[in-house]
Amino acid sequence: MFALVDCNNFYASCERVFQPDLNGKPVAILSNNDGCVIARSNEAKALGIPMGAPAFKYQKIFEQHHIHVFSSNYALYGDMSARVMNLLAEFTPDLEIYSIDEAFLQFIGYETYFDLQSLGMQMKYRVEKGTGVPISVGIAPTKALAKLANRIAKKFPEYTQGIYVMQTEKQRIKALKWLKINEVWGIGSQHAIRLQKHNINTAFDFTKLPDDWVRKHMTVVGLRLKKELSGEACLSLEEVANKKAIATTRSFDTQYEDFEYIKERVSSFAIACGEKMRKQKSCCQVLMVFLKTNKFQANAPQYGKSITIKLAYPSNSSIDLVKYAVQGLNQIYAKGFQYKKAGVIAMGLTPANNRQLALFSKENPKHQKLMKHVDALNRRIGNEKIKFACQDLKRTWKMRQERLSKRYTTNLSEIITANCK
DNA sequence: TCTGGGGTCCTAGGACCC
DNA sequence: TCTGGGGTCCTAGGACCC
Numbered sequence A: 001m002f003a004l005v006d007c008n009n010f011y012a013s014c015e016r017v018f019q020p021d022l023n024g025k026p027v028a029i030l031s032n033n034d035g036c037v038i039a040r041s042n043e044a045k046a047l048g049i050p051m052g053a054p055a056f057k058y059q060k061i062f063e064q065h066h067i068h069v070f071s072s073n074y075a076l077y078g079d080m081s082a083r084v085m086n087l088l089a090e091f092t093p094d095l096e097i098y099s100i101d102e103a104f105l106q107f108i109g110y111e112t113y114f115d116l117q118s119l120g121m122q123m124k125y126r127v128e129k130g131t132g133v134p135i136s137v138g139i140a141p142t143k144a145l146a147k148l149a150n151r152i153a154k155k156f157p158e159y160t161q162g163i164y165v166m167q168t169e170k171q172r173i174k175a176l177k178w179l180k181i182n183e184v185w186g187i188g189s190q191h192a193i194r195l196q197k198h199n200i201n202t203a204f205d206f207t208k209l210p211d212d213w214v215r216k217h218m219t220v221v222g223l224r225l226k227k228e229l230s231g232e233a234c235l236s237l238e239e240v241a242n243k244k245a246i247a248t249t250r251s252f253d254t255q256y257e258d259f260e261y262i263k264e265r266v267s268s269f270a271i272a273c274g275e276k277m278r279k280q281k282s283c284c285q286v287l288m289v290f291l292k293t294n295k296f297q298a299n300a301p302q303y304g305k306s307i308t309i310k311l312a313y314p315s316n317s318s319i320d321l322v323k324y325a326v327q328g329l330n331q332i333y334a335k336g337f338q339y340k341k342a343g344v345i346a347m348g349l350t351p352a353n354n355r356q357l358a359l360f361s362k363e364n365p366k367h368q369k370l371m372k373h374v375d376a377l378n379r380r381i382g383n384e385k386i387k388f389a390c391q392d393l394k395r396t397w398k399m400r401q402e403r404l405s406k407r408y409t410t411n412l413s414e415i416i417t418a419n420c421k
Numbered sequence B, C: 001t002c003t004g005g006g007g008t009c010c011t012a013g014g015a016c017c018c
Helices: A010-018 A042-046 A055-064 A074-088 A116-131 A143-155 A169-178 A189-197 A203-207 A211-229 A259-279 A318-332 A365-381
Strands: A002-007 A027-030 A037-040 A068-070 A095-099 A102-106 A135-140 A163-165 A246-256 A282-293 A304-315 A339-351
Touching (some): A002 A074, A002 A143, A010 A074, A027 A042, A074 A095, A074 A102, A074 A116, A116 A163, A135 A143, A143 A163, A143 A169, A143 A211, A169 A203, A259 A282, A304 A339, A318 A365
Parallel strands (some): A027 A068
Antiparallel strands (some): A095 A102, A282 A304
16 A cells, blocks of 8 residues: 655745744745745645636735735745655555655555554654645555545545545545546646547546557557556666756846856756756766747747757866856857746766766866765854855845745754744 | 746667677 | 668657656
């Protein structure tokens, strides 16, 4: 049996742990740069704030309904996530961290000895008591069905108390008939449109399609999903592996045409990618750089281009990466456009301790030592204290984060205080 | 003024090899 | 009339997820 554990309205719940007076009140969390709404409490959902709502368009509604709005605080959410995952790991060694707020757990042979319903209750109690974050638990014979069971747990809290175990055939059929095709895990908007055209409206209808048809139109991914929903486990628990690509991309606060400005941004992105790679002990063989104008300004001339550059040898040296990234930028930058977004993506990642070197070019042996010390200093005295000369040393660039809460759990100076009268 | 960021997997087709 | 068979690797593009 698989369990899918999902934190309820995770970001909003994290904020509420440290501001309990927000319980029962509408809360919304914004994306980087305070751009869009990316998480909402149930109360905010009920007020009709959609996922992805541009913040500036909803400003009035936020004020009208006294919605508590936050900038995203990944230092806090990441740390709270790690705490939740650690508690879940107490229940089984077979744990897959699926996203910042979700985990699959596998229970092999448990159903012979334990009641899965009460196991779910224990997990819920443990996590909520230990972190303050409410969770929902769905348990079923396959991952796709566990996802569905979780949805039921969340949708009918009075009936399920946040835990739903799907064990019988009758339960499975009933659930599949209830689940709309566009809400199925693994069926996105494109497939949903096509399926609805064929009068496939529920997950149940989908499982009745011929294998050939599914294979042809939705590849083997769709076929696996069909089997999973039919009760045949095709997706196994995945070990947490190193990432296969590492990206740093940002929208700018406003549009820029100036090459020097964009060059600084792209250099900083390359350096950030280097840090992330060194953290997971990877080197990249390929670097991609992209640049684009503001797609929302329909009247302005649009331009967007990306380029991939093969490195002479796999590297995670920020110095090398900046060199390649700027070289790529030089090739794709065109004068006369108002740029809004750029990014650097490191691809072709290989383990740093086991990389294929090149015959005729080699890394400056000083780089690795230098990077090691830069990373150590930044860890010790604060991120970005040591910068490269190509970066924005005066820090004129700043992400918009006007409603940021404190880093309660990871920074001593921002720790929560209690007033004892 | 203002609209996020970071990932994964699969397939088709081209280029190449023996 | 008739021109093999079996592979690998890479890339672009499309779909999906949170």
